[in-house]
Amino acid sequence: MLRTLATRILGAVPVVLLVALGIFALVRLAPGDAASTLAAEDASEADIARMRAQWGLDQPVLVQFFYFLGNLARLDMGTSYRYHAPVAELIGQRLPATLELALTALLLAAVIAVPLGVATALKKGSWLDGLGSLLAVLGVSAPSFWVGILLVLLVSGHFNLLPSSGRIPLDVPIRELTGFILLDSLLQGRFDLFRQALSFIVLPAATLAFGMIGIIARISRSAVIDVGQEEFVLTAVAKGLKRREVVSRHLLPNATVPIVTIIGLELGTLISGSIVVEVVFSWPGLGSLLYAAVTARDIPLTTGIVISYTFIFIFMNILVDLIYVLVDPRLRVART
Known part of the structure; x- marks a missing residue:
């Protein structure tokens, strides 16, 4: 390792x-x-x-x-022209908001997509499989800004169900411990603030997750179908093992690696791809800060944020590789 x-x-x-x-x-x-x-x-x-x-x-x-x-x-990214503050400090202030949004979106996408992918693989050729394919096409083809604006107009504007901008109400004080408002509110026992913060993050997280659901579902489906054609699975079926046992003991454990791969890589993509969503929902993260830096020609801040995105994406790739080694014993043997 x-x-x-x-x-x-x-x-x-x-x-x-x-x-x-x-x-x-x-x-x-x-x-x-x-x-x-x-x-x-x-x-x-x-x-x-x-x-x-x-x-x-x-x-x-x-x-x-x-x-x-x-x-x-020296990890010195300079001083922002516009904000007259160290770039590293500005990035540190905004990074938790972006990570919180990306992690929430990924959790939402994984909870929906992985079961959907497994179900469509087990029901290959059925209406459920067709529905999964339709969701995949919609998720990939629909631009995130269009999905975000549509959700703002319908959910927030027309039905007035959820807020459409910011992380928490401006008049609500909070003592930040980690920078993750959902986590900080739970650590402080402020469940009312947790509910408010959750209501603010739903729309941007759903917008980000929409494009990921189809991708993760299709990868999960392909992984389960590929494993289902392996000899050890066919042997287990021939021996008369129950379907549930075949799925839980043979199919899912061996389909984990490609699913973990796509989830890990999509987290890096979500973090770097949240720029448009943050601007649409006025989310105070790295994406909206990058937009402000570019429009102001703030060179140190722009370069600092892009380099930070690069570090994050590289870190996620390394993390996925390490998870490979932990999940699949064959890789541990091959690399020793």
Whole structure:
């Protein structure tokens, strides 16, 4: 396992460097100028030039890039032009909201999709299988912003059942322990706040989960069908084992690896793909912060958030690999 971990970490280094180079080039090749964008309306050319010098934007691009890499190696992402605060601090403040949203969406998707995938595999060719295929197509083809706006208009606007923006009411105080409001409210015994926070997270989590349900369900279905064609399963059926016993003892345990794979990878995708959903629902996470940074041409904040997304995605891939080794003993034998 340690060898697997070391190999994955070493393999992640060139990925981070390529992402750093790509985002550095993109934000500097984009039209416009950060100093001009963030300067006051009555700022003179001398004031703007002073801002460029303060932020190092008057240096050659190659010098800026190596300075950026040096800071990144020290985990120093710089100071935000717009918020005048350390980028790492701003990311740390917003990251729990994004993680809470992504984890809630993934839990919702997995609870619905895995049983649906198993059921459609066991009822292959039935109406339930057709329904699963329809959900998969809808989930993949429907844009998340369209689903989010539709839920806002129907659930929040027309029926007025759930709130459509924010994490909790603005007039409700909370002492943050972990940054995860659902968890913090439970730790403090504030079940009224837990119910309120849950009502705020339902719509954005459902929007994110909608696209994942079809994908996870189809992977689960394929995994169960593939395992069901293996000789040891056919032998168990031929021996007269009950269907429930065949499913619980042979099918599901051996179909776990691809299901765990897709769930782990989708968590990374949810975290990085929640930008549009956070903007639609005014969710105060990394996605909405990235949107604000891009529109303000806040170069340090933009690059810092993108690099953070990269680290998160790499971490999720490494975590999935480690779970592989724990779940499937054959991988432990193969890698020793």
